[in-house]
Amino acid sequence: MRTHHRGRAVIAALSVAALAVASSVSGAVAQDRTLRIAMGSPGEAGIRVWEAIGAQFEAANPGVTVDIEFMDDDLYQTIGLPQLLASPNAPDIYFEWTGSRMAQRAADGYAADLTEAVASGPLAGLLDDELFAAATLDGKIVLFPHTADVTNVLWYNVPLFAEHGLTPPTTFEELLAVCDAFVAADIIPIATGNKDLWAAGNWLSHMASRVVGEDVYDATLAAGGPFNTPEWEQAFGYIAQLREHSCVNESANAIADNEGAQLFFQGSAAMHPIGSWLVSWAIDEAPDLEFDFVNLPAMPEGSAGDQGSAIGVETGYMVNANSQVQDLAVEFLALMNSPENVKAYVAAEIVPLARSVADAGVDGRSLRLGELLAGAPAVVLPPDTGYDLEMANALYAAEAAVLGGQATPAAALAALDQQLAR
Amino acid sequence: MRPDRRVAPWLFLAPGLVVFSVAVLLPMVLTVGFSFTEWNGFGAMTFVGLDNYVRAFHDTFLRASFLHVIVYIAATLVLEVLVGLCLAGLVSMRRGRLWFRVAIFTPVMLPMVVVAVLWAFVYNPDFGLLNGALEAMGLAGLQRIWLGDPSVALLAISVVSGWVYAGFYMMIFYAAFRQVPSDIIEAARLDGAGEWSIFRRVKVPMIRGAVGVAVLLCVTGGFQGFDLFFVMTNGGPYGSTEIPTTLLVRTVFRHADVGYGSAMAVVLTAVVVTCGLAYAQLQVRRTRGAAR
Amino acid sequence: MSGARARWSFPQLLVTLGLLLIAVVFFFPMIWMVMNSFKTNQAIFRTPFALPESIDFDRWIKAWEVGHIGQYALNSAIVTGVSVAAILVIAASAAFAFSRYRFPGRSLALGLFALGLLLPLQSYFIAQSTMFRQVGILDTRWALIIPYIAMGLPLAVYLLKVYLDALPEELFEAAHIDGASDLRVFGSLAMPLLRPGLATVAIFSALACWNEFLLALLYIQDDRLKTIPTGLLAFSSRYVTDYSLLFSALSIITIPMVVIYVVFNRQIVEGITAGSVK
Structure with missing residues (x-):
């Protein structure tokens, strides 16, 4: 008997609810101005x-x-x-x-x-x-x-750098050395939340543009390939070096971009490569954190691009x-x-x-x-807003694979071309 | 005036047929139609024949996504159906234990998105429950970046699915076990059989039908999985949790490749419907065999 | 009910303890969720297992207010209520036609609904979204209500048909002899007798609508119309790093459902398992 009553109560409650709300069903809100x-x-x-x-x-x-x-x-x-x-x-x-x-x-x-x-x-x-x-x-x-928007600069935690007697890196070699120092001190050198692929993708693409040169970067992305060339392989080789020096947080793949920012805000990571919007975020998220930026460190000798270039849109x-x-x-x-x-x-x-x-x-x-953007000798466009989104995602995925040690530069680039070829 | 007996049934059927045809059958036929075209959802539609299917056949990403979903289904068969069966065996050993059945079924009530957000926290590398618990138990060596490591991410998602549905299958099996005549069990007990062998040799064989239904539900449900994958990993890391539905949602709604996405949808539908029909066939054969 | 009352024995005690352990481990994520909702971000990071220092519902109130959870819950209730009511009436009427009449085209129509039992959502949602765009109902509640009704119908029709088939023929014949019209037989005789079946259908349809995510994600972008699953997702991506706020939101959504479930557990379990097995 009790079951029956309850069953009836459920139906009664449901129908009352249905009646009460039927009038407000149409979700289209009034159109007046x-x-x-x-x-x-x-x-x-x-x-x-x-x-x-x-x-x-x-x-x-x-x-x-x-x-x-x-x-x-x-x-x-x-x-x-x-x-x-x-x-x-x-x-x-x-x-x-x-x-x-x-x-x-x-x-x-x-x-x-x-x-x-x-x-x-x-x-x-x-x-x-x-x-x-x-x-x-x-x-x-x-x-x-x-x-x-400058979509990528290298943000750094000022007190952390001071504490370890380090200066913000201006060249790739210095960046690797700073990474080594922080790894030795058990601090994550660079935080990135790359679950959606664009966060590190944008940064690494900027790096690649410095290596292959702005013209080649633009031509390759606009045409959707070919990526499997010596220039791009050289560029991806530097990504592999970041991996070898354990520059990036292990959790990069598992967390979203703002969680990556949180690692930086919490002081768990010393550097964070992301765009200009970080300053605005920090107002609420990390009001007391003292942090500053440098442009992407210059890539080594033999790179074709302008080493002062900015990425922005x-x-x-x-x-x-x-x-x-x-x-x-x-x-x-x-x-x-x-x-x-x-x-x-x-x-x-x-x-x-x-x-x-x-x-x-x-x-x-x-x-x-x-000033960085206005005064940059060259400005490159982010892959996902300046070019075809599907191509950009494929490029980002290839970069993430190299950064995560999932693929060698050559293998990642070959797979990328194959994917874009159809 | 009483309506004509030939018209009356159609009047009763009309609302259902109209809604179902307009909202399901028509779009299904259209989806099949789209699959023979190249279309971005807005502009002109180009007929391309079987090109999309040829492409699907050679698409390593699509193939990988099917492989992932099959691994996921295999894992959930263990974590949902097998675990549910064992739990049902334990709770049906004696009367009572209602509290346990009620407790384990609870997650079925929750939206999968809620479950996914909660478990993304459980797996969180910085403050997650799982890594914290492993550390507290002195098993820090087992800590992982659960959703960021391509070798465990798929399994980690399967575990969440098991957490939700083990209780559901337990309930199905529990209800089936109650139909097993108690004198058969008593007879086995008098023969000196232990609880485990009663479970394995008497009770489970008696509920084969329910097990079959559970396996079918788990397999067809698994092919349609989406919510956990979309929220927890969105296909990553390195595509290791890309399943057909996340891939096709991305293809259609992100890359605006409606034609190719439709072809993927048709392939997926064919697989699911085939599984369902094969199962129905099996049931028919079994009931015939039983009748003979 | 007394024959199987076994005595407490050591192995049984062991099993009960084992089950208790399983239940505790099983429930731990939810307990942890509620615990964390009372902690600050820093406490969540530093001492993940510590009990909260105080039980303070401030975060819950903030989550409710800034997260529009009330709005999402109302939207879910509207969409679910309308869909379920429509499923009940439409499915009962179709089941009545299948059960009480023999007519040409019957098995074809029955076959269509049987197909509906097998078809995954993926087989039609691509074209459905283009259709809805063409007729301009994307971002209205109809974009969810219509597919939810259509998705719920096949199973509801089948279940209710089984219930109707089980009713004795004489009941209906008597009513016809009394001169009742078909509509009256359906409304005053079949519907009341179907009540247990309708309750079952209502339960599993309601849960399916309440929890549906994929279509809600694709069809509703307007924040004021989002249902709980997509609303929570919007909330979690906006406040992704305010963990205690997120845990509060999760708790607010979870706890009422658990309470409803505990109160009506028997009906709900029966409804859901019947809905999937038959």
Whole structure:
């Protein structure tokens, strides 16, 4: 009997619940003047700035709701954004990297033409003209640049280096020596969280570009091969040397990029090769940690590239061509670049490209990061944003295999070519 | 007016048939259609005949993914079905022990994503429960980077699957053991058989049907695995936990290669359906044999 | 029930102790999870096995608030509730047709549902996502409810048909002689008699919908519509290094399900095993 009662109770509860919620089934939220914005998560400090700008915009435009979606980076880059664009609640403004990804969005019909707005509309005069070169397709501006990310420098823990009497490495040989010293002191030399492959992949690709030379790097990645050449084998040989010197944490494959950052923040690792966003993350994650950066150490004699090169990409926001509120979207982009908001970004260690940044009091590491990119004798593009994503993933996987001692440079490169050949 | 007797059943069937056809059958047929094309999901679709299948046949990654899922299935047959069978044997030795059955079944209730996130912590190299426990027991030599080491990652995921489903299979076998007539067991006991030999020679042979069902569930379920793999390793390290579903999700939704991904889906479906049909055939033959 | 009452013997005691040990080891990950939810990040790193210094629900409250767990749970409840209600009605009606009528095309229709029992999700979700994109229901709750209903139907139809087949024919004949319409026979006679079967179907369908991940991952990107599995994933990638917050979120999600399970364990176990075996 008791079982029966319970069974009945379950059904009763379920049907009550079903009735109660049936009215709210349709998830499509009312369409009246909502401005939707989508991006990969900029970290907690960055999220606060975005939400504040959203509130300003709502206050200035009664009846408009600003709705910002912060997605996991890797998810945003792969499944998230394409699916989001195809949904009925598609974003009106979305983050994108310049390069092949931006071109793909335009080809799929998701890029509004911003040329007018930049020439004579609300976006006029906010940025220097040369910044639009990377944001222009067929003579039309399709992206409004926001920041220029250095995607890889070598961050280091200042007190740890001082404690062991070491100086930050400027050459590959010095890097290996520093690694040896830290290994001897039982400290992880370099932390990386490479579960999603891009974290170390971006770093090692920068290294490779220094060895094979920027031209060969660009030509090979653009054509999707061939990689099995003496130059690339030489480049991958240096990755194998990192392995031989136990430079990288053993857990690299098992942890995500931000867990890798955590090893660095916790002081378990002395160095961390990652992009400029680390400064902004550290505001919440490691407010007391004293850390600084050097550009990727120069590769040894016999390398073809410019040893002062930087790796980086201009990023910005595109307006969805299918958006019903493109005017609002443009207004929002303008508000993002107002002098006050530029200051707010700078306070969160995100340095916009807007002209007014000169008055925003950028200092310390962020200023030098900006100078690094602006002053670099050569800039290479990250494989996963500048080139075909599938090719980039294959390259990253090959680099990870060599870094992890799974394959010799020659074997990894041969397999890579074979994979890309079909 | 009473509806015509010939129309009435179709009226009752209509909602189910419509939903099932629109949401499952039609997309299944379309997926087969896509598999003969090259398509990125947006632009023009090009008919390429059997090219995708030829490519699948030569694709070492796809082959490796099937190998991985077969290893995973073999491991889960042991960790879920065999462990479940042994646990069921232990709890059915005497009445009671309800607390144990209730406890071991608990993880079945949890979303696999929750399980995956929890176990990623258990395996965490920096503060994980497993490495910590090994150290506490003086077995630090056995510590591993469980999800970062290609030689153990697949097994580590299989263990999580076992943690979830061992209790589930235990329940199935427990229910089956209760159907075994107690006089047969008593007779064996009077003959001086020990508990182990009663388990092996009397009880397990009597529930062969339930074991068959369990094996089928474990095999077909294993081919469809995704959640644990996606969350815990996403195919890594070095592709050592890449299974067909993670590969095809990546192919379709990351590389926008809808045609080739569809061909993979068709191959996977063929394997699963074949396993199911082979099992049904086996059951039919067995019941016929029993009837004779 | 008394015949098998064995005396306590040493080997039996040993088995019980063994089972207790297994249960403790088995439960340890969950206990550890709750323990860690009360610790700071540093304590989690430094002393993984120590008991928390104090039981403080601050982190739980923060996880609930910043993690939108309430929203995710509500979304899961809506999607699950609607899907299960629809599965019950639609499947019962189809099972009624199969059980009470002989008509041309019956075995073909039955065969279609039988195929549904075998088909993996992978056989149709690629084209399903393109279809949903075309009709513009991606990122709405319908994108989950429709496939969940369709996926739940085959097994539900089969189970309910078995229940209906077992009912005595005379009941239905009597009703027909009394002049009841087919719809009335279904609604007032078959449905009430089916109650135990419906409960079983409700339990395993509800659990399947509540826990489904792959489609939810691919079809729902809007954070306000995410269900618990994808919501937790979003949460865990945003706060991936705030471990105590994550352990709190995991605890908040896990504990109510364990409580529900302990209260209704018999029905749930029966429902789930019946749902997979028959």
